[in-house]
Amino acid sequence: MNGELAALIALCLHGNDWLASGTERPPALDRDNSAFRYVENVHVTCAQRRLLGTRKWEADGVAEWLRFVKDSGGRRLSLVVGGAQPADLPAPVAASFANGGRWALVDDALTPHLWQSHWAVHDRNRTDQRIWAVQLTGVPLDRSGVVQPPSSSARDDLRAALDAIKGFAERDVDIAEWASWFTEALGLLDAPEPAIPYNPDLAPEGLPLESRQLLAAAVKSWVFGGMGSWNDLAYSDAARGAEYDQRTDELYRSVLAALIAVTGGPLSVRV
Incomplete structure (x- = not known):
């Protein structure tokens, strides 16, 4: 994260x-x-x-x-x-x-x-x-x-983005290990006692279960780091590279929307 x-x-x-x-x-x-x-x-x-x-x-x-x-x-x-x-x-x-x-x-x-x-x-x-x-x-x-924010469900959007990027990873033997990462994130959306990865005290104990599930899944879905992260992938095949960019952007946007939804705040500001 x-x-x-x-x-x-x-x-x-x-x-x-x-x-x-x-x-x-x-x-x-x-x-x-x-x-x-x-x-x-x-x-x-x-x-x-x-x-x-x-x-x-x-x-x-x-x-x-x-x-x-x-x-x-x-x-x-x-x-x-x-x-x-x-x-x-x-x-x-x-x-x-x-x-x-x-x-x-x-x-x-x-x-x-x-x-x-x-x-x-x-x-x-x-x-x-x-x-x-x-x-x-x-x-x-x-x-x-x-x-x-629009009326669409941040939970449903994050689930759809995770399903899509997980499917992308499963079709490539070189990155198949990432599929299990996304599977874990999907599991947190429905976990009865979701543990927030990396920072278990990120939210107060009184945060409602659905919000805690969404927060935990969004944190686990954050794969946008440097060397060795999901961002570190590259494709010589143009079609495969375009799908990788699309799935990455979809996940990034849905993760941020999920984090915003947890706070109940506006989607964005113009400054």
């Missing part, structure tokens, strides 16, 4: 759990959650509109950020996809590089904020492996820029 995306999902789901709980102390996810296991610090800045212009708010840590969201009138966070593609690469390939994804969070304050993260290596020699410094930046967002 992409670490930057996993961190945003943890912020969204655990943040929503805290915002709805009414408890005083927000969770320090950057210290306690496995999605931040390689993060040294999280620094947050936000441009705030004022009558005589704008000013910048800034703080350190997830807990302070969540307090700011709540104090600004936010009651829910959502995962969104939007903005310009950061590289001249297909989206599934670009997502394998640091800061290569187009995902962000948005809150539901009266003046919503779009929250984008940027990861940079701060100290690669740390013995505890917390080598990353994360900058979380908020900008005011016009509500007209929020695009609502």
Whole structure:
């Protein structure tokens, strides 16, 4: 699973759990959650509109950020996809590089904020492996820029994409081992007790079963890494290569749609 995306999902789901709980102390996810296991610090800045212009708010840590969201009138966070593609690469390939994804969070304050993260290596020699410094930046967002999701089922779309890419893998002896990977992802869609791969604490315990199933399956379906991943395949046969690109793009889109559906948020934003 992409670490930057996993961190945003943890912020969204655990943040929503805290915002709805009414408890005083927000969770320090950057210290306690496995999605931040390689993060040294999280620094947050936000441009705030004022009558005589704008000013910048800034703080350190997830807990302070969540307090700011709540104090600004936010009651829910959502995962969104939007903005310009950061590289001249297909989206599934670009997502394998640091800061290569187009995902962000948005809150539901009266003046919503779009929250984008940027990861940079701060100290690669740390013995505890917390080598990353994360900058979380908020900008005011016009509500007209929020695009609502279509009525199609994210669960059905993910199942169909997994079935199709699994069939593609089964027809090629050189990549047949990937079929079992996709089979495991399909199984999580119906698992009675779905375990979220890699980051079992990615969601709070109270997440409904259907949402946990969809989240676990989407995380398992993330095969868009670098060397040795599904992205590392190449075909000299043009027809086979075209089908590979099609199935990869379908899976990538359905995984992101599934992750967005888990948060109950809008499909995308125009920025």
